[in-house]
Amino acid sequence: MSHLQTIISNFAQSDGASVVTTRADTVFVDLRQRIVEGQVPMGSKISEPELARHYDISRSTLRDALSRLEGCGLLERKANVGYRVVTLSTAKLIDIFRVRESLEGMACHLAAQCMSTEQISELKALLQEHERSESLQQGEAYFQQEGDLDFHFKIVQGSNNSLLIRLLCEELYFLVRMYRYQFGMASPRAKKAFGEHRNIIQAIEDKDGELAEILMRRHIAASRLNVEKRMNTQ
Amino acid sequence: MSHLQTIISNFAQSDGASVVTTRADTVFVDLRQRIVEGQVPMGSKISEPELARHYDISRSTLRDALSRLEGCGLLERKANVGYRVVTLSTAKLIDIFRVRESLEGMACHLAAQCMSTEQISELKALLQEHERSESLQQGEAYFQQEGDLDFHFKIVQGSNNSLLIRLLCEELYFLVRMYRYQFGMASPRAKKAFGEHRNIIQAIEDKDGELAEILMRRHIAASRLNVEKRMNTQ
C-alpha cells in the first residue's frame, strides 16, 4: 500500500459512519479537498450561487456542506456577509502547533496505556514502510510529510478517546494538511523525525505513557521551533 | 458583580462578534442554553418540524442553528435520521477531562508568558470575590462550580491563542456546563480548589509557565480522579 493510499484510507475511515449518502456529504468532502489543496484560494470569498451552480445543487444543500466546513475551521462565516476560506498565517500555524503539542502529547500518553499489541505492530510496520520508501526516493519531502501525518493519525486513533480523535483527526488535521499543501515547507527535519518516531513507538511499546507524551511534545515542538526560526529570519 | 453576572458576561463576550443579528443566531443561543440546562433532555431526538413550530421559524433557519450546535458537540447527527441531543456518560466525562488537562495546561503555560499585569489583577480579583462569597454562603456548590469555570475561562482568554480559545471557550465549556447542570456533582473539592487556584495564579504571576501548566493539569486531574473514584465505587 502506498503512502497516499494509506492516507486516503485512514482519512476515509476517520469519517466514521460516513458512507457518503447525501449530496451535501459529497460536496463537503470534495470541497474540503479542494480547499486543503488550495484549488479554492485561501482568503477567497465563497459565492453561494456560483458554487451551487458549479456542483449543480441548491443553495440549501450547499450551505449544509459549508456549515460543516466551518466546523473544521476551513471556512469562516460572518452574519449577512457569508463564508470565506480561512487565511493561513505563520502566527496561526504556531497556534496550531501549540494545540497539537498538548493534544497529541495527551493522545500519545493514552495510546501508551491502551494500544493493543496488534495496533503497535501496525504502527511499527508503518514506520518501516516510511523508512523504506524514504531511502528509495529521498528528498521527496511531500510524501514524507503526509506519511508523518499518517503516523500521528494512527497514534491518536490508539488513544481510545473519541473526543481527542474528533478534535484532531476530523478537524485539526485538515488544517494541518492545508498548511502543508500551501506553505509547502519541505521540512529539513525529515531524517531526524524518523528517529523521533522510532523513540515514540518504543515508549508506547514499553507502556511508558509519561515518556511517550514528553517525546511527542518535543517532536511537535521541534517543528514549531523550525517555523519560528524561519519567521524570525525573514 | 455577582458570579452569575460574571459568567453571563464572560460567555457573552466569548461569542466575539455575536451581536445577535440573525434569527438562527437567537435560536442557536437559546437552544444551547436549554440543552445545557437539560430542558431539552439529553439523548432526546430533535424533531425539526416541532422545534421550528416552537420557535416560529422555518426548518431552514432551524437547521442552521442545529448545525452550529453540532459543532459544539451538543448535538449529534446521523444522515437521513436527524439530530439527537448528546448523551452524557461518565466515560465521556473522563474523556473531556483528559482533553481539558492537556489544553488548559497549555493555555495556562501560555497565559503565564503573556498575560498582562492588568489581566493578572483581574484574575486575582475574581479569586478573591469567589473566596468572599464562598465564606458567606458556603455549601452553595452551584455558584462555586460556575465560578470555577469562570476562573478557567479567564486563563484561557489570557493564552492569546485563538484556536485554544475557540476550542475551549466556544465549544468544550458548554459541554462542561451541561455536565455540571445535569450530573450536578457538588464537588467535595471546593475548599481545596481555592488553594489550587491561588497557586496557579502565583505561578502565572511569577511567569513560570512550566509550573503553571503542571499545577493546572493536576488541578483538573484531581477532578477527574474524583469522578473515576465515584465511578468505581458504584
Added chain:
DNA sequence: ACGTTTCAAATTGTCGACAATTTACGGTGA
C-alpha cells in the same frame, strides 16, 4: 478632485413545498 449620498445589483437570510428515506403499524403466514 474628493467625499457623500442614493440607488440598483448582488448576496445572504428565510420561507414553504416537494422528493427521498426512514419509521411505525397493521396484516399475513407459519
Added chain:
DNA sequence: TCACCGTAAATTGTCGACAATTTGAAACGT
C-alpha cells in the same frame, strides 16, 4: 405467539422563490 413483510405516516433531504441586507457604482455637491 412470533417473525416477517408491506403499506402508510412521519421525518429528513433538496429545491426554487422571496425578503432583508450588504455591496458597488453612479450621481451629486462642495
